Amino acid sequence: MTTTHHHAHHFASANDEFEAAKQGMWVFLVTEVLMFGGLFVAYGIFRGLYPDMFHEAHKFLAVNMGATNTLVLILSSITMVLAVTATQRGRRDRAVLFLVLTFLLAGCFLVVKYFEYAHKFHEGLLPGGYFVNQELKDPKAPLFFSLYFVMTGLHMVHVLVGMGLIAWLFRRTARGEFGPQYYTPVELVGFYWHFVDLVWIYLFPLLYLVG
Amino acid sequence: MHDYLTHTRGLRSWLTTLDHKRIGLMYLFTVLAFFLLGGVFALLIRLELFGPGRTIMDAATYNKIFTYHGAIMVFMVIIPAIPAAIGNFILPMMLGAKDVAFPRLNLASYYIFIAGALVASSALFLRGADTGWTFYTPYSIRTNTTATLVLAGAFIMGFSSILTGLNFIISIHKLRAPGLSWSRLPLFLWALYATSIIQVLATPVLAITLLLLVFERLFRIGIFDPAIGGDPVLFQHFFWFYSHPAVYIMILPAMGVISEVIPVFSRKPIFGYKAIAYSSFGIALVAFIVWGHHMFVSGQSELANFVFSLLTMFVAVPTGVKVFSWVATMYRGRIRFNAPMLYAFGFLQLFTIGGLTGVFLATLAINVHVTDTYFVVAHFHYVMVGGAIMALMAGLHYWFPKFWGRMYPEGPARVSFALLLAGFNLTFFPQFILGSQGMPRRYWDYLPEYTMLNRVSTAGSWFLAAGFVYAAVYLWRAMRAGEPAPANPWEANTLEWQTASPPPHDNFATAPVVTDWPYEYRDPLVPASASRSLP
Amino acid sequence: MFEKIFNGDLPLKGTQVAGSWDSLYNFLVWLSVFFFLLVVGGMVIFAMKYRADRQGAKAKYITGSHLLEAVWIAVPTVLLLIIFAWGYNVYRTMTHAPADAYEVRVIGKQWLWTFLYENGRTTVNDLYVPMNRPVKLIMTSEDVLHSFFVPNFRVKQDVVPGMYTSVWFEPTMPGKHRIFCAEYCGTSHSGMIGQVIALEAAQWKAWSAGKEIGPVPQAGLELTAAEKAHSGAAGAVLTLAERGAKVFAAKGCAACHSIDGSARPGPTLKGVFGHEVEFGDGGRALVDENYLRESIERPQARVVKGFQPIMPTFQGLVSETELSALLAYIKSLK
Known part of the structure; x- marks a missing residue:
């Protein structure tokens, strides 16, 4: 059962509508880049000011966990691509399977993140004024953890939003609302999800692998 | 035959509408309600400054009042006024489209705006906010007022602005009527396009900045707090990276309105169409690389000051191109003195002063003395009120027949225009002098030698208030019971006039086709339908 | 008349730089008057001359002129570059303190100025400086942003917590010059007012040596009777409460x-x-x-x-x- 999608009355054709939605998503991602861009600039400035502190502080992050998460997200990007292709080819079962896999990988990312955060909290490696760790002596070190939490936190919010969107896609795919004729939401959420992964691919070396 | 106003009825049909025209009007009334509120705060500020020392309120209250005035006028009035209110109504019609590209997103951005406005306004009922609309750190971190709510509100409203900009960009790309090539695009749309690009590129940076400041207050993250090694001047860089382009979010659409009004009421093609269109982009581009001119005395390096001052000078070039072109458009025209044109005259007078004093401020040495004084206050009011609000008034009168299918009365419109122009100059011109004499801004109390000019300014504010109240009264009456308006009362060529007033729900009975540029005004009049292939 | 309205009341010229500043400012005022008349005058003349209700009114079809556009791009560009260069030139003089400047440390806090001198003296809100000698202030803040602004000297510089900023001036006019705080700093922002007290050589010598000096008038003015009386002229002994005041x-x-x-x-x-x-x-x-x-x-x-x-x-x-x-x-x- 495939329901046919009717394009909105103010577009000349379904293809126009698809193109408009795609352009809109690209513009939206540009705004996302600029939003994270602000944080990257702040990171760059403070790293330029206090390079030694950054080097010292990064040792307190769990590289293995960060690396695991990088791998998890890259895998989830691949499953997302497979879900989009499956939808385009009208293979609903495969599409559902890959959406579920993507969702589970995102969940896996969050579980790892939870353990990381819990450990930081336990060690008192907290942002700014709440920093109480005794081992890390550099007086500016709280700044590193402010940046760490804000950057990874904002990224995590994006992961959560992505999971919500994937769940929504799953529901609509299961109902048979997408197919070779209409798959705009699947493709656009795919864009979004790759963007979320891409941000992490920058965050990981910047925070965990300070040279 | 139903028009968009009678298409469906009831409050619910408005609150859940996807019709860009209704959403535009909902923005308009929301913006005007906040304009009233911000205006009351402005009157209170002027009243307090009627004399030195305490006049009607203490210093702490005064600091909150000017914060409310600034935040409301910037975030809830001027930024959404022309793009979100008038733009929403007019943009799809000028394109010859049935709606914006994403109607549901459009309604969502209205409600996001409302949500943000409510969050910000809730501070009024708690401990208020006294940071100034600029939220400079570290004061904004330390103040024990409820500044967090205002920050959160501005953060939320930012998304509304981003989504509106996104919607407009895609609409202009994808929904132009057949034959409406880029080189035939009305200048109001060029201006909205440039504005949308700024909204989309600059607002996310403000969003992250405000978010960091909220975290600063809630979790003491220290990025902007020198007590933890942070940098308070970094906040200013982030803030102005958005807020300087935001100034052009306020003025570019205003320039777009003026570019439509002047040719229509001069019965002549716009002078230098391409130059005006490109200059909007020139301004939008330069907007992103001049933010540092707000910070000449902030402690940034001399090199930065050198570069920012030099770049800022180049804002004046495209701005000048527009101003000269508008005046040249009037040359050998057949000029009608309807209210939109009067407001365009008012715009030109006030904006010229605003622009010229901008050159004073861009000049490094001059800036050092007059920055953070009443000179700056006067300058940005000349640009933002004299420019943006005068153009808003021009636009409200120009498109009034299209909004309501009724005409506004010309006589009262002239009276209110005279009151506004006189009141404006009386209020703000003395502030240039106060500033050059050294009276700093955001002063609750001042030295006795500044009394005279402050009194003149306060008296001016009453004329200004009277002008706005009077305009509200006759416009409200005309909306309910004005003369019925024809489809195209001004004999204008842009597409929104080639359909009924008020327009039907789907804007056009038959999809329009464009065969010429919009400024083909020949005299004696060639009927619009002759130069356009319309049924 | 316009100049009088606009800047007839510019603050006193308390330094040499103030003079250069005023020249540039006046130039900009006159240039602005010219362009204002050009634009608004042109607008008014066209509006009158080409109004629709005149005899045989008929608009001419003109779409533009590349020559005119070139002119109104080129001329402002050149003028703006001149203004920029002039402004930068004066700015350099305003910001580059001579090496031999007399240094005073300044600490701003809500809502007063503290001045620390080489000789160990500390004053609040009154900054004592010698005339005709460059004075350089090295400033920081204890709490929030402030801005050190002396209108008579045409100088202003933000005072930022966690870093040092500096400003310099060479007073050429004796007496008291007002200091404002120009960066919003909270409740009593407008009350954070001090004064630069520029002293003649002899008085400066006395003050530096820690001696009492007589009353100093507002810059540009004579001592008022009240100031003379209040200071207990000729060394009259003040009551304890008067000293407290x-x-x-x-x-x-x-x-x-x-x-x-x-x-x-x-x-x-x-x-x-x-x-x-x-x-x-x-x-x-x-x-x-x-x-x-x-x-x-x-x-x-x-x-x-x-x-x-x-x-x-x-x-x-x-x-x-x-x-x-x-x-x-x-x-x-x-």
Whole structure:
């Protein structure tokens, strides 16, 4: 059962509508880049000011966990691509399977993140004024953890939003609302999800692998 | 035959509408309600400054009042006024489209705006906010007022602005009527396009900045707090990276309105169409690389000051191109003195002063003395009120027949225009002098030698208030019971006039086709339908 | 006439730089008048001449002129570059202090200025400097942003916590020049007013040596009768309360406390001595010497009901002698 999608009355054709939605998503991602861009600039400035502190502080992050998460997200990007292709080819079962896999990988990312955060909290490696760790002596070190939490936190919010969107896609795919004729939401959420992964691919070396 | 106003009825049909025209009007009334509120705060500020020392309120209250005035006028009035209110109504019609590209997103951005406005306004009922609309750190971190709510509100409203900009960009790309090539695009749309690009590129940076400041207050993250090694001047860089382009979010659409009004009421093609269109982009581009001119005395390096001052000078070039072109458009025209044109005259007078004093401020040495004084206050009011609000008034009168299918009365419109122009100059011109004499801004109390000019300014504010109240009264009456308006009362060529007033729900009975540029005004009049292939 | 309206009342020229500044400013004013007349004059003339109700009104079809456009791009560009260069030139003079400048350290805090001199003297709100000698201020803030602004010298510089900024000037006019805080800094921002006191050589020598100097007039003015009388001319002995009044003024107390019962951010001091006050936490106390001393040295300890705990500590900023004088003064405010 495939329901046919009717394009909105103010577009000349379904293809126009698809193109408009795609352009809109690209513009939206540009705004996302600029939003994270602000944080990257702040990171760059403070790293330029206090390079030694950054080097010292990064040792307190769990590289293995960060690396695991990088791998998890890259895998989830691949499953997302497979879900989009499956939808385009009208293979609903495969599409559902890959959406579920993507969702589970995102969940896996969050579980790892939870353990990381819990450990930081336990060690008192907290942002700014709440920093109480005794081992890390550099007086500016709280700044590193402010940046760490804000950057990874904002990224995590994006992961959560992505999971919500994937769940929504799953529901609509299961109902048979997408197919070779209409798959705009699947493709656009795919864009979004790759963007979320891409941000992490920058965050990981910047925070965990300070040279 | 139903028009968009009678298409469906009831409050619910408005609150859940996807019709860009209704959403535009909902923005308009929301913006005007906040304009009233911000205006009351402005009157209170002027009243307090009627004399030195305490006049009607203490210093702490005064600091909150000017914060409310600034935040409301910037975030809830001027930024959404022309793009979100008038733009929403007019943009799809000028394109010859049935709606914006994403109607549901459009309604969502209205409600996001409302949500943000409510969050910000809730501070009024708690401990208020006294940071100034600029939220400079570290004061904004330390103040024990409820500044967090205002920050959160501005953060939320930012998304509304981003989504509106996104919607407009895609609409202009994808929904132009057949034959409406880029080189035939009305200048109001060029201006909205440039504005949308700024909204989309600059607002996310403000969003992250405000978010960091909220975290600063809630979790003491220290990025902007020198007590933890942070940098308070970094906040200013982030803030102005958005807020300087935001100034052009306020003025570019205003320039777009003026570019439509002047040719229509001069019965002549716009002078230098391409130059005006490109200059909007020139301004939008330069907007992103001049933010540092707000910070000449902030402690940034001399090199930065050198570069920012030099770049800022180049804002004046495209701005000048527009101003000269508008005046040249009037040359050998057949000029009608309807209210939109009067407001365009008012715009030109006030904006010229605003622009010229901008050159004073861009000049490094001059800036050092007059920055953070009443000179700056006067300058940005000349640009933002004299420019943006005068153009808003021009636009409200120009498109009034299209909004309501009724005409506004010309006589009262002239009276209110005279009151506004006189009141404006009386209020703000003395502030240039106060500033050059050294009276700093955001002063609750001042030295006795500044009394005279402050009194003149306060008296001016009453004329200004009277002008706005009077305009509200006759416009409200005309909306309910004005003369019925024809489809195209001004004999204008842009597409929104080639359909009924008020327009039907789907804007056009038959999809329009464009065969010429919009400024083909020949005299004696060639009927619009002759130069356009319309049924 | 226009010039008179616009800048007939520019502040006094307290330095050489102020003169260069004024020339540039006047140039810009006249240039602006020219362009204003060009644009608005053109607009008015066209509006009158080509109005629709004139005889045989008919618009001419013109779409533009590349020549005109080239002119109004090129001419402003050249003018703007000249203005930029001129502005930068004056700015350099304003910001590059000579190497031999006399240095004073400045600390801004809500809502007063503290000045620390080479010879170890400290003053609040009154900055004593020699005339005709470059003075360089090295400034920082203890709390939030402030901005050091002397209109008579045409200089302004933000004062930023966590870093040093500097400003310099060479006073050429004796007397008191007003210092404003130009960066919004909270409740009493507009009360954060000090003065640069530019002294002639002899007076400066005396002041540097720690001696009392006579009254100094406002810049550009003669001493008023009141100032002469108030200072106890010819070395007349001041009462303790009169000395307290001077301390009160010099320490910037008036930014927050009135002496006539009017409302300011802090409680008025009129008639406060000997009366009972209620605190924010509900406690009460009689205002006596010890409570006042505590309020000056540890202001947050017991805050009067209805007021915010915003006063900074003055511990170490007032000597015992000054404190005694101050208390005598407050006691005298009936």
